[in-house]
Amino acid sequence: MLVIKLGGSLAESGTLLQCLDKIESRYQNTATVIVPGGGSFAEQVRVAQKHWQFDDKTAHHMAILAMQQMALLFKGLNGRLVIAHKVADIQNFGQRIIIWSPDIVELDNADIKASWDITSDSLAAWLAHKLTAKELVLIKSVAIDTALSLSELAELTIVDNAFCLFTQHAPFKINIFNAHTF
Numbered sequence: 001m002l003v004i005k006l007g008g009s010l011a012e013s014g015t016l017l018q019c020l021d022k023i024e025s026r027y028q029n030t031a032t033v034i035v036p037g038g039g040s041f042a043e044q045v046r047v048a049q050k051h052w053q054f055d056d057k058t059a060h061h062m063a064i065l066a067m068q069q070m071a072l073l074f075k076g077l078n079g080r081l082v083i084a085h086k087v088a089d090i091q092n093f094g095q096r097i098i099i100w101s102p103d104i105v106e107l108d109n110a111d112i113k114a115s116w117d118i119t120s121d122s123l124a125a126w127l128a129h130k131l132t133a134k135e136l137v138l139i140k141s142v143a144i145d146t147a148l149s150l151s152e153l154a155e156l157t158i159v160d161n162a163f164c165l166f167t168q169h170a171p172f173k174i175n176i177f178n179a180h181t182f
Contacts, residue, residue, distance in 0.1 A: 001133040002032045003172075005124035007179075008039025008070055013141040015179035020078050022182060024097060032097045033090055033131065034081070035124040036074055038066030046116070060114035064104050067120055071101035087130045100127060117161035125166035135173040137182075144178050 004023060010016040023034060038045070045062040048054075075083055084090045085103045102123060112118060112126065121138060128136040142158055150167060153159045153176065167174055 001131045002027060002030055002135050002137065003035060003124055003128040003131065003133045004032060004137045004139065005035040005120060006037060006074075007138070007140045008037030008042060008066075008120070009141040010037075010139065010179055011039050011070070011073070013179065015141065016074075017077055019139055019179055019182060020074060020081075024078060024080065027097060029095055030097075031093070031095050033084075033127065033133075034074060034097065034099045035120055035127060036067050036070035036099065036101075037120040038063050039070055041066030041069045042119075055114075056116070057114040059116070060118075061104050063119070064102050064107065067123075068101045071099045074099050087127070090131060102127075113162075115162070118166075119160040121160045122162040122166040125163060125170065128172050129166075129170070133172045135175065136167070136170070138174075138176045139179050139182050140176065141179055144176050144181075146176075150174070 006019055010019055023032065042063045045059055045066055049059045071083055075081055081097055081099050082093065083099045083101045084093060085101050086106050090098055090100065125136060138159065140158060150159065150164050154161055154164055
């Protein structure tokens with residue numbers, strides 16, 4: 001099992017379709033789960049929370065909905081991919097490429113803290129643990145210095161603040177790429 005998180009900013013950088021095509025051609029016979037970032041949809045949640053001052057739990061749920069919107073976008077760009085909402089659903093698809101559209105209730109039941117420190121990066125790591133994935137790949141639109149540690153990448157906001165916690169003692173390999181070098 002391979003989990004690939006596609007950063008939401010790939011849509012703005014113009015590399016999203018290229019990444020989806022590469023995933024499909026490289027991993028068509030591998031059980032692969034694509035985790036969408038929230039992209040501009042999640043940014044609108046940040047703006048709304050700042051303006052309206054609603055609580056982090058509401059913002060967290062809205063950000064998960066942003067990931068769901070991106071999952072629909074991915075499916076709209078490549079109709080051969082399928083969407084799954086729950087971990088058990090993913091496990092039933094076998095050797096296919098699946099887009100994860102996270103279920104809010106399942107994540108709430110997993111006691112994942114509602115915080116902007118936890119984004120789709122950490123949720124991808126959580127999913128990789130749940131699926132006993134062999135590898136977690138994060139594809140970003142920013143340049144990646146492979147010499148940096150995960151904590152240094154978090155300090156530079158390339159991964160979220162909780163990513164190190166979610167990947168601590170990870171039984172899977174972690175790779176982080178820029179979309180152009182993936």
